[in-house]
Amino acid sequence: MPEDDQPFAIVPPAAIRDGRATDAYFRRTEAALDAADRNPHVVAEVTASQFPTGEPALFDGIQDAVHLFEGLPVDVHALPPGTCFDGGPVVRIEGPYRSFARYETSLLGFLSGATAFATAAHELRRAAPETPVLSFGARHLHPSLAAVLERSALLAGLDGFSHVAAGDRLGREASGTMPHALVICFGRGEQEAAWRAFDDGVDPDVPRTALVDTYSDEVDEAVRAAEAVDDLGGVRLDTTGSRRGDFRHICREVRWELDARGHDDVDLFVSGGLGVADLRELRDVADGFGVGGAISNADPADFGLDIVTVEGEPAAKRGKLPLPKQVYRTPDGAHHVGLAHEEGPADGDPLLEPVVADGELVREFDLDAGIGRAREDAALVFEGGSGGEDDG
Numbered sequence: 001m002p003e004d005d006q007p008f009a010i011v012p013p014a015a016i017r018d019g020r021a022t023d024a025y026f027r028r029t030e031a032a033l034d035a036a037d038r039n040p041h042v043v044a045e046v047t048a049s050q051f052p053t054g055e056p057a058l059f060d061g062i063q064d065a066v067h068l069f070e071g072l073p074v075d076v077h078a079l080p081p082g083t084c085f086d087g088g089p090v091v092r093i094e095g096p097y098r099s100f101a102r103y104e105t106s107l108l109g110f111l112s113g114a115t116a117f118a119t120a121a122h123e124l125r126r127a128a129p130e131t132p133v134l135s136f137g138a139r140h141l142h143p144s145l146a147a148v149l150e151r152s153a154l155l156a157g158l159d160g161f162s163h164v165a166a167g168d169r170l171g172r173e174a175s176g177t178m179p180h181a182l183v184i185c186f187g188r189g190e191q192e193a194a195w196r197a198f199d200d201g202v203d204p205d206v207p208r209t210a211l212v213d214t215y216s217d218e219v220d221e222a223v224r225a226a227e228a229v230d231d232l233g234g235v236r237l238d239t240t241g242s243r244r245g246d247f248r249h250i251c252r253e254v255r256w257e258l259d260a261r262g263h264d265d266v267d268l269f270v271s272g273g274l275g276v277a278d279l280r281e282l283r284d285v286a287d288g289f290g291v292g293g294a295i296s297n298a299d300p301a302d303f304g305l306d307i308v309t310v311e312g313e314p315a316a317k318r319g320k321l322p323l324p325k326q327v328y329r330t331p332d333g334a335h336h337v338g339l340a341h342e343e344g345p346a347d348g349d350p351l352l353e354p355v356v357a358d359g360e361l362v363r364e365f366d367l368d369a370g371i372g373r374a375r376e377d378a379a380l381v382f383e384g385g386s387g388g389e390d391d392g
């Protein structure tokens with residue numbers, strides 16, 4: 001599509017579907033294979049070789065990637081979204097290499113971003129298992145990725161997200177409170193007018209949460225908001241880092257002062273540059289968190305694709321393990337990797353499952369099912385099946 005037909009630097013979905021969203025060397029590989037009349041039948045696997053936090057990652061993105069293989073003469077196996085893994089293949093592709101070579105770039109891209117978001121969100125989930133956490137990170141990303149970000153956050157068990165168009169794509173409603181811009185539009189000393197305008201103007205089913213750090217002390221604004229808006233649901237503290245001091249103490253003080261004035265039904269929602277350690281520190285004083293960069297700024301998962309057989313014979317580059325593999329989950333939560341043609345552990349569940357058979361999609365992906373899978377698999381892997389809280 002010529003650039004002036006669409007103003008944004010976005011690779012269109014059609015280019016992803018037809019394999020043009022690829023690194024140029026795959027186009028050259030196709031030309032070389034064609035010139036040599038060579039198109040070997042191969043098995044290739046996608047694996048990650050680095051796990052930066054030292055903990056299992058949460059697999060995601062296959063729901064999109066699977067569409068790359070529609071209509072191709074290939075069979076694909078993959079881990080279901082929401083599976084914890086710390087080694088071994090996450091995807092296995094079998095077919096004539098020439099037919100899928102050009103899709104490697106997009107395949108790895110679909111998996112790398114989504115898995116990174118899901119893994120980061122899951123770390124936050126475990127840091128505050130009982131407290132609502134919303135994904136606020138779309139502002140740090142290219143807007144075309146917002147639905148991927150929010151879907152991964154939900155898959156990992158977070159409770160909601162802020163991006164409206166992502167919500168349209170996912171069939172779920174975005175949530176949110178109010179920005180500082182709204183308060184500033186009414187001016188210093190007029191915060192009550194801003195909070196009341198929100199109460200007057202916003203749909204009745206939206207929780208009334210007042211932002212209480214714009215101009216003055218958080219305790220002062222929180223108490224004023226609770227007195228200005230009938231049935232105020234909560235206050236949000238997004239205190240700027242330079243003014244934060246002992247943020248846990250500020251939260252406790254706000255809670256104390258609200259309670260002391262009979263506003264114990266007003267929740268305390270906290271946001272602004274929060275990470276895993278902050279959630280652990282604040283989870284007993286906050287009723288909810290908004291977290292952005294700690295999810296959206298996650299480093300991409302380090303996936304690579306390697307051929308492991310050529311015409312049925314073992315093949316691999318140095319440092320990689322040839323032959324197709326299967327991965328298994330055992331009841332103790334361990335992750336076993338073995339050769340696909342050998343028996344796995346007697347009590348192990350094979351995790352790679354068919355997703356494409358001769359170019360036909362053979363598995364449906366449902367977000368709620370993925371959320372449930374992530375919750376159950378993480379309970380096995382991180383708590384040995386107990387489902388208990390991670391105390392870090």
Ligand SMILES: O=P(O)(O)OC[C@H]1O[C@H](OP(=O)(O)OP(=O)(O)O)[C@H](O)[C@@H]1O
Pocket residue numbers: 136137178179180181238271272273274290291292293294
């Ligand atoms: O810091 P992160 O974890 O990435 O969270 C994303 C944003 O959410 C909060 O913004 P807020 O809605 O208060 O923005 P505003 O200052 O523009 O009103 C916070 O201050 C961050 O800018």
